[in-house]
Amino acid sequence: MWVITRWNTRLYTHQGASVGFHLGYFVIFMIGLLRYNLGIKPAIWAELVAIVFPLLLGYASARLIPHNLLLAYKRLKLADGAIFFIFLLVGPAWGYFFFENYSLLLDQTVGTFLFLLAATLLIAHTVWKSRRKDKESEQEASP
Secondary structure: OHHHHHHHHHHHHHHHHHHHHHHHHHHHHHHHHHHHHHOOOOOHHHHHHHHHHHHHHHHHHHHHHHHHHHHHHOOOOHHHHHHHHHHHHHHHHHHHHHHHHHHHHHOHHHHHHHHHHHHHHHHHHHHHHHHHHHHHHHHHHOO
């Protein structure tokens, strides 16, 4: 049993690092693309932060994912964290998307529009989810 738990811990540590790194470079890519489309020249310190951010987020996630799974399920089984296996496909899928659509993203008019559209959809989804959660909590509270 010890070997399986130790192996699962290592697997979830690597998956956590992958999740954090992907999220980190998604954020950096989004900021860099917006900066490019708006014509803003970066400072050297901003470039250094952009380099270090995905690494730090990957390190934090490598520690956080196994810890949270252990707190939630009181064990580390493969079935409990199966959702994290999707991140094995994120890198190749992101690479294919970027390869096919980089010319659209680098066009200042279309790229800025796509960025604003994505930000609007994200905000609308977050507000909708929050309102739905508030409505459910009100229904549970009322007798």
